[in-house]
Amino acid sequence: MKKLKKLKFEDIERLTEIWLQNFSKNIYSVLGKKIIKIYFENCLLNKNLGVVIEVKGKIAGFVLYGKNKKINSYILKNYFFNILNVFLVNLIKLKIKNLKIFINTFLFLLLIKKNIYLPKNDVELLYIAIEKEHQNKGIGKYLVQNSLIEFSDYFSRYKHLWVKTLGLPLKNVNFYKYLNFKIKKSIFGRVYLNYDLNNK
Numbered sequence: 001m002k003k004l005k006k007l008k009f010e011d012i013e014r015l016t017e018i019w020l021q022n023f024s025k026n027i028y029s030v031l032g033k034k035i036i037k038i039y040f041e042n043c044l045l046n047k048n049l050g051v052v053i054e055v056k057g058k059i060a061g062f063v064l065y066g067k068n069k070k071i072n073s074y075i076l077k078n079y080f081f082n083i084l085n086v087f088l089v090n091l092i093k094l095k096i097k098n099l100k101i102f103i104n105t106f107l108f109l110l111l112i113k114k115n116i117y118l119p120k121n122d123v124e125l126l127y128i129a130i131e132k133e134h135q136n137k138g139i140g141k142y143l144v145q146n147s148l149i150e151f152s153d154y155f156s157r158y159k160h161l162w163v164k165t166l167g168l169p170l171k172n173v174n175f176y177k178y179l180n181f182k183i184k185k186s187i188f189g190r191v192y193l194n195y196d197l198n199n200k
Contacts, residue, residue: 002142004150007050007062012040014059015052015129022129025166027105030098031086035079040064042071043126049154051147053130053139061130063143065154065161068126104189122194123155125163144179148197161195 007015016036023029028036043050048066052059076083090098130140148155155161163181165172166189173183173191181193 001056002139003054004143004146005052005054006151007040007044007052007064009041009044011050011052011059011062012037015040015062018059018061018129018131019127021132023127025101027101030090030101031083035075035082038075038079039071042074046070048126049147049151051143051151053143055134055139059131060134060139061128061143063128063147064126065123065147066126068124071126119159121158122160122162123158125161140175141179155197158197161197163193163195164190165193167191 016033019026019036020029020033028039040050043064043066046066048064048071050062050064053061053063087099087102090102125144128140128144130143148161161181162184163176165176167173167186168189173193176193176195177183179195181195184192184194186192
């Protein structure tokens with residue numbers, strides 16, 4: 001039995017664990033649990049939409065919708081020294097994998113500064129993650145499709161839903177294409193797709 005509900009502050013601890021299972025190459029995963037929790041909290045405080053899926057009464061995943069720029073700016077501004085500290089610790093310990101993630105993220109941010117503009121009347125699918133034991137069972141597709149229906153009041157003020165995903169593995173892009181997202185552009189290994197919310 002699957003059930004959707006709005007993300008609440010008390011869900012953040014569990015969702016942080018699911019985040020870490022799914023996003024090992026994400027900069028926030030490298031920065032640690034504290035920053036991930038701050039991301040979730042800011043998502044809630046900035047009137048973004050977080051939807052949690054429960055399977056048999058237990059949290060199995062989540063999807064976040066909203067505007068990423070505001071959350072990222074807040075974290076960078078208020079936790080810059082924490083971020084710098086984590087970078088320096090990884091540099092001193094020569095954690096090459098984590099250093100690559102820092103460098104890749106920095107270069108990507110430099111490249112997109114002027115290339116990607118999200119119109120005011122569009123919204124982003126920021127993150128979707130499903131607990132490992134529930135993956136490849138259609139739960140992610142169910143979560144996106146049904147959150148668009150159950151929370152249609154949130155989406156009614158927007159024209160398009162955008163998502164940015166890694167181009168590899170191809171299953172990332174194919175997941176969104178299955179949900180009728182259309183590829184719009186590709187920048188530095190990331191693929192941008194959008195979905196017309198007027199044609200749900």
